[in-house]
Amino acid sequence: MAASRMAPSSVPWVWELVAGVVLRLALLMSTQHVAAELTDGNSEHLKREHSLIKPYQGVGSSSMPLWDFHGSTMLTSQYVRLTPDERSKEGSIWNRVPCFLKDWELHVQFKIHGAGKKNLHGDGFALWYTRERFVPGPVFGSKDNFHGLAIFLDTYPNDEATERVFPYISAMVNNGSLAYDHSKDGRWTELAGCTADIRNQNHDTFLAVRYSQGRLTVMTDVEDKNEWKNCFDVTGVRLPTGYFFGASAGTGDLSDNHDIISMKLFQLQVEHSPEEENIDWTKIEPSVSLLKSPKDNVDDPTGNFRSGPLTGWKVFLLLLCALLGIIVCAVVGAVVFQKRQERNKRFY
Template sequence: MNVIPCWILISVLELVSAEWNTKDYMKREHSLIRPYQGSGMTIPYWDFTGSTMVTNNYIRLTPDLQSKQGAIWNSVPCHVRNWELQVHFKVHGKGKDLFGDGFVIWYARERMKTGPVFGNQDYFQGLAIILDTYSNHNGPHNHQHPYISAMVNNGSLHYDHDRDGTHTQIAGCEANFRNLEHDTHIGVRYERDTLTVSTDFSNKAAWKECFAVKDIKLPTGYYIGISATTGDLSDNHDILSIRLFELDLPDDPRDQEDRSNILPSASYFDAPREHVDDLKQSAFSRIMFFFLMLIAALALIACVVIGIMWYQKHQENSRKRFY
């Protein structure tokens, strides 16, 4: 009769001890959950810029309007060696066939730096997980948009919008996350120098791997942020929650390694793709090609007509000489 109470007591003690083990639970200083509001318009541990708007239910980085950009950045550097970042978000708008541009989840050395890369600076140091929704995409792609990709930068690489960053991405996958009625989540896991990006877009409460890349070196002490932008095309980019978990890996010999001063690096990059003009230039090129082909066809017809006339004249002269 005393067996069941003992097991219950043991289970309760395990739950209590797990609650005190912060490595098994969310790091609150790097997480953002409802209610967002602190005192006044501030959010504890977070700063926001640009068009970012805080509501009771979501944080809207950009409205569905042209030429907007917004960002939210964690104010506490992340010194966790192995971690998993889970972001609950929603991208939606009025556009049916044309929409954009997208948002980026950052793990970067510098924070609150506005710029051309989805609202953040170019030539950054760190990791970018890019959720690109720009439907009029550029370049000779073998994928559709929306598209998720990863970029690791040591500060020397340029993000090329004309190529949608395909020449610097380490991996990517197609992902239909726009204008869905159910919740959409993305998970970024960095464990033992392996970067794994997973998604939950099918409303099944289960992760689906997007890609995994080994031999990724990321420093500690960088900042977590999310930025979004719109251009000629637009969307609402809403963040509902951000949760960072420290992974407890006691058997990892590199767990005690000092990573504070290394440069971000990746041993593998996707094969670069040749640069092509953007769609406006391509349309212009197609028009020019059409006119060139038309001129060439007219010239060919003129040559044929002149040739026929010359042949007839030659035949006529030959008959005159014969008589």
Template sequence: MTALLKDLALWVLAICSIFIFVKANTNLNPANQGESIIPLRTHSLYMPYIDQDLQNRWFDFGADTVINTNKYIRLTHDRQSQTGWLWSRLPLTAANWQVEFEFKIDGNNPNLYGDGMAVWFTTDRAKPGPVFGFIDKFEGLGIFFDTYANSRQSHSFPYVMAMMGDGHTEYDNANDGKANELAGCEADIRGKSVATKARITYYKNTYLEVKLQYKEWDEWEPCFTINNISIPTVAYLGFSALTGDVSDNHDVISITTNSMNSVPPRVQKPIPRQESASSSWFGLLSILKLIATAAFLGVLILVYRMYRNQSNKRF
């Protein structure tokens, strides 16, 4: 009889443990926390890039930019003194967003090339200028993919760096933006056989993160993270490139932009769950029902075993 009671207790304990485990994992499931990613078609671009009227509904392009509908949007050819740009027609107003784009920088000269390209999140748009093909004294964020050193630096080139413009400060072109740099990293992004990509993730007033793919497919290298950064609420997404005495092909191949309705993982804090009295009673009632069911099954097992023992004694 003692052995049968032990079996009954273990049976009830096992079922209760399974119930608690399933309930806990359901509460921790991210799908229940309201996170979502919403594609932004207005700021995404793929082949063939243009419609039958040789236009794009959501983007403008100009200067020396050339579109090959089967391959790329070429901002500059490998020729001297070229500039090209590609800009969204609508501002990027989402609070939290991620822009991932594929690009390619290469040319005929393996030793002397430049100047580079940039991605922009600024209040102005489609204005050619001296800063990688865009105006100086801009307002907003510029991320520069600089392939040519104008002066001696402690880091190698290509170099990826960020600058936050206030509408008044000039870009320090003579020193490769050293006076303006918020953060940066060395990255061998030129002339790669693997697809080169950049992924820029922004959470409003919290942080900006840049990762690069240039070594292996789907191998993302952290470039930099900037905390407590604020990009203008109304900012246009743009791409531009510039060549001078040195040159390169600067291509944009695809752009994917998503809005993110979630809290950044690095600052996400658990929110205490506040259950109403009715939900608490419902949970308690469910547990009691489970225990009662387990006890009933245990009693059936106990009766069955007692019956078998009595039958064996008769013979």
């Protein structure tokens, strides 16, 4: 009878403990999500020399005061069209002024649209922060083996066996030694990525890229909710200063209109240690401190793709499973201890 009275009383505190653990983890995850959210642009310092904002200067001409454009790029009063919805077009736009900010945030308003249905459209466009500028090439209309950072907004799956859902946004950091593989949609050199419905939307679509203290965060606002949604958040990224911002696009047998409506760069007010201040940031080599190099991000012999860094929810689930396991062990231990105590009492 003593054992039957003890068992029910142990159940409530067990579930209270489980509920408390889950609540704390949920609060932790929500706090991390809020911390990763980007600025609305009002509280940060806009750097106009690196920003492309309406009304554009130079409409009707072949150049702008702070920007150069190449190929099929067309400047109108409402947007900068990198490529029209026509085959075999290639265009880009590049900031003329190198950026020497250590911590920055780029907001891009864009529109990808065209007459193609289902998979009959392509290919997307790229945002760049690179040493090279204004160099056309095969990677969304720009140079391969670049130095710096690229964000690819890819709308067409070249790899038919891919498990990705397109359109797909991904990042690549390169020191000039890596080549972008179109046949695999850059899968071998991808740093991180996410799926985003960015094509043929009837509302405004935005992308935000934040780089601060080695942390690269990319978020989207493409659902007409006026709020940022996390795409990926990666630490250990090293980017130098003195590189250039740009955007480029290319079409092949399939096509789309790729329009840039605005690019706004904000300086983030971040304090750095004296050691960091003494570093020559222009001499830093682009790199990523991962458990594995992006070069290792390839198919293994079994045909399984090696997964990227753990996302916040994966970490949450792993922690939850671990803590639940600890709780179960504690409960079993408590029950065994109680039974032993009762057996001992029977001898008195």
